[in-house]
Amino acid sequence: MVCSSFLKKTKKLILMFLSIVFALLFIGVAFNFGMYDVHKASVLTFEQAGLKLIPLDRYITRCVEDNCHSYYASQSYDEEKYQEFTEKFPDIRILSSYYGFVQVEGLRSILDDQYFIGINSDVSKITILEEDISGLNYYGSIPSDNEVLITDYSLEVLVTLTVLSKSDNYDTYIGKSIKVEGVPLTISGIVFTGVDKFHKYRETSRFPGEFYYNMSSGVYDHIYVNRNTFYEVLKFDTTHITIDDYLFFLSEYTHSDASYQALTIGRFPEQDNEVALTKSALEEKSKDYALGTTVTIELAGMDPQTYNLVGIIDDVDRPFIVMFSRTRYEEIIDILNERQMVAVLSESQNENINFFRFIEKYQYRHDTVYTSEIYFIQKILDQLQTLFYIIGGLFLIFGSVLVFTFILFTISDKQKEIGILRALGASNSDISKIFITEGVIIAFVASIVANILIVIMMQIMNNTFTKAMELDVVIIYNNLLTNLLIVLIAIIMVTIATFVPIRQITKMKPIKAIKG
Numbered sequence: 376m377v378c379s380s381f382l383k384k385t386k387k388l389i390l391m392f393l394s395i396v397f398a399l400l401f402i403g404v405a406f407n408f409g410m411y412d413v414h415k416a417s418v419l420t421f422e423q424a425g426l427k428l429i430p431l432d433r434y435i436t437r438c439v440e441d442n443c444h445s446y447y448a449s450q451s452y453d454e455e456k457y458q459e460f461t462e463k464f465p466d467i468r469i470l471s472s473y474y475g476f477v478q479v480e481g482l483r484s485i486l487d488d489q490y491f492i493g494i495n496s497d498v499s500k501i502t503i504l505e506e507d508i509s510g511l512n513y514y515g516s517i518p519s520d521n522e523v524l525i526t527d528y529s530l531e532v533l534v535t536l537t538v539l540s541k542s543d544n545y546d547t548y549i550g551k552s553i554k555v556e557g558v559p560l561t562i563s564g565i566v567f568t569g570v571d572k573f574h575k576y577r578e579t580s581r582f583p584g585e586f587y588y589n590m591s592s593g594v595y596d597h598i599y600v601n602r603n604t605f606y607e608v609l610k611f612d613t614t615h616i617t618i619d620d621y622l623f624f625l626s627e628y629t630h631s632d633a634s635y636q637a638l639t640i641g642r643f644p645e646q647d648n649e650v651a652l653t654k655s656a657l658e659e660k661s662k663d664y665a666l667g668t669t670v671t672i673e674l675a676g677m678d679p680q681t682y683n684l685v686g687i688i689d690d691v692d693r694p695f696i697v698m699f700s701r702t703r704y705e706e707i708i709d710i711l712n713e714r715q716m717v718a719v720l721s722e723s724q725n726e727n728i729n730f731f732r733f734i735e736k737y738q739y740r741h742d743t744v745y746t747s748e749i750y751f752i753q754k755i756l757d758q759l760q761t762l763f764y765i766i767g768g769l770f771l772i773f774g775s776v777l778v779f780t781f782i783l784f785t786i787s788d789k790q791k792e793i794g795i796l797r798a799l800g801a802s803n804s805d806i807s808k809i810f811i812t813e814g815v816i817i818a819f820v821a822s823i824v825a826n827i828l829i830v831i832m833m834q835i836m837n838n839t840f841t842k843a844m845e846l847d848v849v850i851i852y853n854n855l856l857t858n859l860l861i862v863l864i865a866i867i868m869v870t871i872a873t874f875v876p877i878r879q880i881t882k883m884k885p886i887k888a889i890k891g
Contacts, residue, residue, distance in 0.1 A: 391777035392821055394770055395868070399825035399861045400832065401767030406857040407833055408760040413753055414731040418724055419852060420745050426568070427510045428597070430472070430500070431716045432746075434738035449742060452714035456737055464730050466721035468510060471714050472502040472597070477608060479529065479598070480538070480554035501555075501608065502717065504599040510719035514545050515564020520603050522563040523555060528595035530565055555598065556608045568595050606630070606705065614711070615675035616697055623656060626695040628674065630704030641666045641686035647703040651686030655694035672697060676711050715742075752840065752851070771868065778817075778872035782810055807877045814869040822865035826858045 421429065433451035436443055452471055461469050504524065507517055518524050525533075530548060533539045539551060551562045600608060616626040631643035631651070644651050650670060657664050664670070664684055673679040682699075690696060699707065708714075718741075720727045731741065740746065830853045837851040 388781060388817075391781045392817060394773050394777050395818065395821040395865060396825045396828070398767055398770030398773070398868075399822055399865055400828050401763050401770060402864065403767075403825060403829040403857050403861045404832055404836075405760050405763035405767055406860060407829070407851070407854050408756040408763065410854045410857060411753060411756050411851070412728070413749055414728045414735070416749050416752075416852065417731055417741060417745075418720075418727045420749065421720065421727075421743075422724070424745075425512075426743065427512060427720050428470075428566075428568070429718045429720060430742040431718055431734065431739050432742040434740075447740060447742070449715045450713055451716050451739060453716075456734075456739075457716060460716070460718075460730075460734065463733060464721075464726060466723065466726060467730050468508050468719040470502050470504070470508070470717040470719065472500040472717050473605070473609065473708070473714055477501045477556055477598070479525075479533075480557075500597045500715065500717070501605065502597065502599050503602050503605050505601050508719050510721065511566065513564045513566040515549050515562075518563045518600050518604065520601060521558075521560055521607075522600070522604065523553070523560040524564045524566050524599035525553070525562060526566045526568050526595055526597050528568055529598070555600075556611070558604075558608050558610075560600070560604065560608075566597065566599065568597075606632070606701070609708070611693070611696075612708070616695070617673040617679070618652070618656065618697075619671050621659070623659065623695045626656070626697060627693060628697040628699065628704070628707070630699055630701045632701045637689060639687045639689040641684075644682075644685055644698060644700045644703070647700055647706070648682055649685045649700060650682035651688055651698040652684065653688045653690035653694060653696040655690050656696070657687065659695070674707060674711070677707070756851070775868055775872045778814065778869055779876065782814060782873045783876040810873055810877050811870060814873045815866055818865035818869035819862065822862040825865070826861055829853060829857065829861070 421427075430449065431451050432447040432449055433453070434445060435448050435450075436445040457469055457471070460467070504511075504517060513524060515524065530539070533553070534541045538553070539548060542548065545565050548562050548565065552559050553562065554560070610632070611627050611629045613625050613627050616623045616628065631645065638651070639654060641651065650672065652664070652670070664687070666684060666686070668684045670682050670684050671679050672682055686698070688696060688698065716739075718730065720730075734740070740750075833851050833853045840851060
């Protein structure tokens with residue numbers, strides 16, 4: 376009889392314990408989903424990836440007549456926001472990168488049986504770097520005139536395509552010459568991007584065994600030069616140019632310091648309101664222009680402006696050139712806003728998280744190979760959160776009923792002992808503490824087990840998501856606040872479940888309890 380009662384009690388205890396554990400497990404996972412912080416997930420990912428240099432995008436809306444569409448654009452530079460971000464977060468440096476199409480000789484677009492190169496002959500970011508940035512992990516030195524810092528990613532591409540010879544010593548590459556937009560530059564150092572950690576990008580199901588270069592998100596295919604070299608490299612730029620209401624499709628514009636041919640007549644522009652045109656542009660207009668003629672020029676993204684024609688250029692291989700003064704050319708680059716802010720993260724995880732949280736108020740966010748996945752997972756977690764809350768709630772109700780019946784069964788089994796304690800002068804509070812303490816111990820142990828399972832489950836789910844996305848990132852993580860809430864919920868649940876049966880037994884007269 377005693378053995379049967381013990382087994383019955385043990386089964387109920389195990390069932391109750393497991394129900395509490397599963398209830399807390401599902402509720403804990405749901406809590407973690409609800410507390411998912413896209414900014415913390417981003418910083419954890421960047422730390423794991425070894426990324427310090429993070430390009431920033433800005434949410435913009437563009438309208439053509441009544442047709443408007445909004446999107447995150449890489450042209451994110453804003454002087455006012457630049458100042459505010461740097462003042463608010465002095466340990467996080469903000470660089471300004473030109474988001475153009477700057478070609479490094481040798482980075483050719485190849486699509487055949489051997490290679491798939493997504494770099495498309497272009498380096499998407501060129502940054503002016505004139506001081507040492509502690510967060511920028513590089514080997515070598517800051518570039519001076521006619522020097523360039525390139526990334527380990529670009530270096531590996533150049534080596535793979537035999538533009539540079541392979542070597543295990545980075546010193547071998549320091550001092551080597553490469554051409555950027557036809558300008559010979561000396562490599563002053565190598566910037567480490569963490570590209571070597573992402574083997575999943577270098578060998579995918581789509582391109583097994585191949586060197587997969589499609590990682591150009593402004594970090595991996597980046598180059599750094601000083602100010603003088605910047606404008607030497609960018610001596611030509613391309614846009615839609617309209618001259619006197621006539622469109623020259625994707626014409627080039629340049630500055631007077633970038634003289635590449637002799638003038639046919641006149642001089643190079645010196646003032647902001649002066650311009651020189653090539654003969655091909657004038658002949659296309661089928662109109663005779665004399666020096667001093669007023670010309671209306673509109674560059675895509677800018678309002679039309681009137682210039683004085685001071686020179687005509689004899690072009691051979693670069694037709695439809697519009698030449699401005701050096702200062703006006705630099706103003707045009709700024710006005711066209713083809714620049715992007717790039718954050719160099721600090722050593723403080725909290726500061727980095729607060730930085731991304733702060734810039735979000737101004738509709739900025741990071742632009743990396745992980746951005747879309749990190750933000751997309753938030754939508755998935757919002758849907759899964761409800762499901763886990765429902766499952767956890769059902770287990771919680773089931774567990775509470777089991778706790779109630781278990782405590783009731785225990786009280787009934789010990790009713791005679793309780794009556795004796797009451798007869799000896801024990802108060803209702805003393806008796807209640809016995810059973811509440813027993814319940815709290817069970818709840819505490821169950822919550823510890825549940826928290827261990829929550830951590831394991833979050834890791835499994837993160838690995839499952841990241842494996843499916845072929846990304847080595849930290850998407851789903853455990854929140855310590857969840858673990859504290861789980862312990863609190865377990866204790867509250869058991870305390871409430873034990874209250875009713877304890878209240879019933881303590882109302883009994885001692886003699887009645889002793890008699891059963």
